[in-house]
Every structure is written in structure tokens, then in C-alpha cells.
Amino acid sequence: MEPEVSSPPSRIERRSIDVIPDAERHGSPINQFTLWFGANMQITAIVDGALAVVFGADALWAIIGLLIGNLAGGCVMALHSAQGPRLGLPQMISSRAQFGVYGAVVPLVLVVLLYLGFAATGTVLAGQAVNEIVGVDAPVVGILVFGALTGIVATLGYRYIHMLGRVSTVVGVVGFTYLGIRLLVGHDVPALLGVVPFDVATFLLAISLGAGWQLTFGPYVADYSRYLPRHTSERVTFHSTLWGSVLGSQWSMSLGALIAAIPIADGGGFLDNQVGFLGELAGGGAAAIAIYLVIVVGKLTVNCLNAYGGFMCLLTTVTSVTRAASVSRAGRVAFIGAFLVASVLIALLASANFLDNFRQFILALLMVFTPWSAVNLIDYYLVSRERVDVPALYDPDARYGRWNPVALVSYAIGIVAQIPFMAQALYTGPIAEALNGADISWLVGLVVTAAVYYPWAKRTTDVPAEMIYPVGTVAAR
Template sequence: MSAEPPSTGEPVYGGAVTKVEPFGVDHIPDGERHGKPASQFFVWFAANLNFPIMLLGFSATTLGLGFGAAVTAIGTGALVGALLMAVMSRMGVRLGVPQQIQARGPLGFFGNFIPVAYINVFAGIGWAAVTVILGTKALTELVPVPFWLGALVLTAVQLVVAVYGYNMIHFLERVLAIVLLVLFAVTTAVAITRGAGVFDARPAAPGYIGPVGGWITLAGLFFSFLVAWAPFASDYSRYLPDSRRNTRLTAVFTGLGNFVTVFWLGVVGALVAGSTSTSDSIAALHQLTGPFAAPALLAVTISALSQNFLNVYGGAISVQTLRIPVNRKQAVTIICALAYAISLWGATGTEAKFEVFLNLTAYFITPFAAVLLLDYHLGKRSDRRRINELYDRNRVLEWGFLAWGAGVLCSVPFWHSAAYTGAFATAHPEWGNIAYYVGAAAAALVYLATYRLPPLWPLLTRRPAREDESGEHPARPAGIGTDTGTSPDR
């Protein structure tokens, strides 16, 4: 075992931007806590200033909705999703651990593996690929470079930043928030000036399922976009000092950062879609902005970075949560390599693939988020004295895993996707896509019925609860579990 660092009172990592983050999925000790709640606004504002949200706005015309109905649907979905993100982000301030590690509380140490493997690793890689595709498409419209080269450049930048980690991401997101605000403001003004405008309901639209079903489906798309961030929400707030004021303000700034951008760009996307003759989103943006296309395409390209810094970093944390014997640098490299390969495969038909991917992740994430929220509040997971439980391998499986599984299974008949449409959704398309809400409700009911029961699967033969396999950890606090994996550069 390595010796503890000298007690100098100085943090090992602190607020250093150019130092590689030494922590992986460990609890962040109080001596390393730093930053201000306002940082959460910039992180989520920049991360959501990206073209996929405009892409979702295109769905309004496909569903045949009028402009007024589209705006209220976008606003409702964005508001509910932003509130969810606000609540989950404040959990990081309190507990000082990533969201995926928090899930070990209600699901169990190994019960958490399945949802994390699918929800977080799959989603992290998938989102990184989708964003690289859209960013590279914009880049190739802007400058004459082959797709594979543009995608490689974007992926390489994301890899380097994600390796440096938390502080570097926060620093760059603050810078990109300002840059992207200007670029997307110009894009919005140009698009409206050059013809983007309101539109009427169109029952002849290819995706028309009625005004109610269409409204529910569009609201669900924007809700699901923010739900996809939920498993990573605490990852970017866990270094903030734990206080009631910081917890409260973190929720406020997180909610605002998510809502403002998602609502704004969603409405702009709907306006653009209602005024173009092409179904290719990037080409539509280029067509509408005409001679002013450069700032619009530049905004899309840069926004691929602001979003993927979080996707890649969060995905790497997920890989480590699964106890795969790699360090964070290696995990980041693996995720970037897979995302790059997928981006080359998925460069065509992006819009359809994006919606399928969005749905199939949200169906699994919504019940996951419901279980985490209930466990934090009703299961008293907010008690910092219970943090050691999150690193206790003796807690193999907990009832929350069954609640999550029940939520997913109950939602299947309601799935509404090009990949699979459930029996209820097939019989009643006019209801729209309500699978998210069914899954969350089912998971909540099962959790409420079981959370007071004895542990579902504890080990009969006890072993040391705290993990410390590498023997290397900076500033390990006494009495708090760690999860350092097998490599010393975590």
C-alpha cells in the first residue's frame, strides 16, 4: 500500500486546469472540493447548445403539428427534463460521487452493472458517435475535407480534453458557452431573417398520429434528450463544496442551463424545418442561411465538442464503474475509438438513426432515474454516513434492481420506435409515445413496495467492503470507500 500524502493542507488536484484529474469513480474528499454552483450553468448551457436539439425540432413538421402546438410541446418536455437534471445534479454536491456510483445504493454493487453497461456505456459511445457525425457533416460543408478526416480531428480533441478531466472540461465549457451563444444567436437571427417562420398543422405529414399523440411524442423527444444526461448529472457537480446553499444553487443553475438552450434551439429547429425543401438537417440549415452559412456551420461543428466532452468523460466513468481493469485514460481512448468507428458507419440516414437511439436509451434511463431519486429522498441515501455502502461489494443485489427491471419491462408494450413498436403503441398510435412515463411509474411503484425490505442478495461470507486494489490513491479520506480500480493514475 502506498503511504498517505503528507498532510500539507494543500489539495492534490484542487482547481488546476492543466493537471490530469487523479480521481476516477472515488468519493471526492472535502479537501478537494472547489468551484461555484454557477459553473453548472455554463457546463449544461454549452453542452446543450448543439445541433441535435435543432434536429429534434425538425420532428414537429414530420408529426404534422402546428407551430403553437410545437412550441408548447418543446417547452413542456424541456421543462420536465430540466427539473429532473436539476434534482440529480444536486445529489453530486451532497455525496461527492458520480451518478453511476450512486446507483449502487438502490440497485446493489453488482446489480448496478447491467443498467450502467447499457445506459451509460452504450449511451456514452452512441451519443459521442451521433454528435461526431453531425459536427463532421457541418465541418465538411464548411471546408473541403473528407468525412473520415473531419471526424478523426473532432474525436482527437474530445479525447485529449476528456483525459485531462473535470477541471479542463469546466474551463472549456465556460469559454464555449460564450462562443456558441454568439454563433447560435447569429444563426437564429439569420434563419428568421431569411425565411424561417411559423407553420400550420399538416395532417398529411408522414408521421402524423393526431394532434394529441403528436404533441405527447414531440414533448417526449425533448424530455428524453435531457433524460439521456441524467446518469451523468452528478459527475460535473461532485467537486462542489457540500453546503445547503451550494446544493440549492446547483439545482437552479443546472435547471436554467438545460432549459434555456433546449427550448431555444428546439424552437429554432422547428422554424427551420417548416421553411425548407430538404429533409437533411445540415443541408437545410445551410440552404436557409445561404451566404451566412459559415457561422451556422461553425456553431454546429464546435458544439460537437461541447457536448462530447461530457459524453466521453461520463462514458469513461461508466467503464470504471463496471470494474473493467482499465484506467480513465484507457477508458477514454476506447470510447473515442468506438465512437469514431460508429460515426463512419452511421454517416448516412442520421436523423432516423438518431431518433431510434434516443428512444431506446430513454426507455431504460427513465426508470433508472426514478429509482435513484426515490432512493435518495425516501431511502435516505442523502446521508453521507452511508457513502461506504456504495463501495461495499457484499451488497450484491438490492430491490431497486427489480424496480428498474420492472419499469423497463412494463414500458415495452408502449415503445414507439422505428426499431420496435409495442403492442399498445401499435393499437393506439393516437396516444403518442408514453413509454417513458409508464416505465418511470412502474419502477416507482415497485421501489415503494420493496425499499423497506431486507437486502435482496447480501454475501453470506463477508469480505472487506472497501475497494482499494491499486494501492494508489491521492488524499484518501479515512472512513470513506474508494473505487480505484487497477491502475495508479486514476
């Protein structure tokens, strides 16, 4: 690889899948807290929390289950984030160290689908909020406006996404606090708790919804910590990311669980119109417009993460063949534009039956991403012990090769092992049936994949003696 040369700051980020040189590192771990807190203070997280109650859980047990899931999944997600400062790389590029330069394309394709799904479902809800603000009924208007806003911020890149995270943190705290007060004043909240008897299946569903929410951030979380100074404490990065994401998501999901528990006779009806319901809860008028703006800002933050991460994954897939380590600004705009066009088209075509489709989408994604997380984390922390040959990640003829059967087979075993534990609309496994429909496949995927991969990789992985960076990226100390 050619030596890295730093350049003056630009409105459009110039780095992509290449290593961030020490001279261009900046920021502090607190930025991880505000980014992930703000990204989770948003309406889709409210919907995710409501799903546990919609599908049968008591609001109290749903909130407890969601907390357990958020903490469990958040720990896994934050371990990925802690890799960012040391590697200086987007998350999925580092997967080449486990799967091989070509082999990493397998999970990459699935990650792109993840981002498209989240971007599309989020665009549906944010588009509704835009329409309420401007006073139009045509869904296409709000979806296109929101898609354009996402494209602008995602194209500008890292600094602006973090800036938006800080804004959405403040806006989200104010807006969601107001909604919480309105909920307490307008409804008998204690009466919403303990209404439905404890049920193992729905409690496990709540845990899975919380864990799934956090785990699906794993494939791109290091994209937003990779600019931190290289010697930033991993522990601090871990905790900043963990608590930002868990506190933001738990706040939103708990609000969703309580809202979903309101009886129809008492003004419930969140299922029919999620955005409109929040506007009514706010009190209508100017207050409703303000809440619609809160929805747009929160969704814009996380949608930019999806578009930016999708761009990184598309570029990582293409460069596995071209062997390039970066892309021009024009290429950056083209990749992000293509991703957003696809997500907007999906949003326009797939807005019906949103709640049920979203539940199935989240749980199905767990099946393919938990084994990837297990392979990546086991390798980085226990097998390679944070020693990576970074230049070799861009060369299929170097240390990591084209395909790594150890990781690919372990990944496949982790997926297959989950099938009996699945509880999906299209298929419910025999063990899930015995558990009254409880889906714990994500946990099985993590444990089985780790158990298969660790001893096998320990014997076969070619680990460098120390961390190897490209020439010119590490400053002398």
C-alpha cells in the same frame, strides 16, 4: 479505503470514481448553468427539435410539446445533479447503493451504450462541420479530427470541460441569435405556425423527444457537480442545472422546429443536409464558416461529456470486480481512448438515415433509463434520505452487497410495464396503437418503477444513521 491525500493541480485531472475531498472542492453552481446551457446549444438539439415537425407535428405545437418535455425531464435530471456536491461521486457509482456493487453493472452497460450512441451521432454532424471548414469531402477526415479534439479535452478532465462549457455558452448565444435573425429576415416565420391541425400523437411525440433528451443526461449529470463544495445548496445546484439545460435545449429545439417547417419550395431541405443547411441559412461565405465553428464548439462540449461519462461508467463496471477506487492517469487515457475509438468507428459506419435512426435511438433509450432514474431518486431522497455509506460502495461484502433484488426487480418491472405503451419502428404496443402511435412509455416507466420500488425498499433497505465518508475526505468544521 485509504485516507485521501490532496495533490497539487495537474493539467490532467487525477480524480476518477473516488470521492472528491473537501480540500479539492471548488467552483460555484453558476458553472452548472453555463456547462448545461452550452452543451445544449448545439446542432443535435436542433435536429431533435426538427424531428417533431418531420414526423407530423405543427411547429407551434411541437415547440410547446418540447417545452413541456424539457421541463419534465429537466426536473428529473437536475435532481440527479443536486446529489453531486453532497456525495462527491460520479453518478453511476452511487447506483451501487440501490442495485448492489455487482448489480449496478446492469444499468451501467446500458449507460455506456447511451454514451456511445450520442457520441457517434454527434461525431457524424460535427465531422461534417469540420469538413466544411477545412474544405474536404471525405467524411473520415472530419470524424477523426473531431474525435481527436474530444479525446484531448475529455482526458484533461473536469476543469477543462467546464471551461469549454463557458466558451460554448457565449459562442452558442451569438451564433444561434444570428441564425434566428436570419430565419426571421429570410422567411415568413408566423406563416410556419398553425399550419397543421393539432394532433395528440405528434404532440406527445414532441413531449417525449424533449423529455428523452433531458432524461438521458441523468446517468452522468452528477459527474459535473461533484467538485462543488460539499455544503453547496441542493436547491441552487438543482435550479442552476435545470435552467441551464432547459433554456439551452429549448432554444435549440425551437429553432429546429421552425427550420423543419420551412417548405422545400421556400428554401427548406434541412432533412437532406443539416450542417450545410445551417451554413446556407447563415448566408454562406465567412458567415457560414463561423456557424460551422459554432457547431463544432457546441458538439465538442457535449461529446466531451459523453466521453468523460463513458470513461466513468467503464471504470465503475471494471472496479466492481477489482474493488479499486481510482485509476492511474495512464489508465484514464486508455479508458477514454477505447471509448472514443468505438464511437468513431460507429460514426464511420452508421451515418446513413441519420434522422430516423436518431429518433428511434432516443425513444428506445427512454425505456431503459427512466426506471433507473426512478430507483435512484426515490432511494436517495425518500428512502435513504441523503444518507449513504460511501466506503461500502466499493466493497461487495459491505452494507450494499453484491446484488440488490429489490432494485433489480423493480427496474425490470419498470421496463416491462412500458412495452404496451411503446411506439417504435420495430414494435408498437397495443396501447400506443390506441393512442394513434403516441409513445408515453417513459412516463409509465417513471411512475410504475417508483410505485413498486418505494414501499418495497422502505421495508428492506439498510440505511445508515448518517452520511458516512471515507477517512480523510471531509474537512473539520
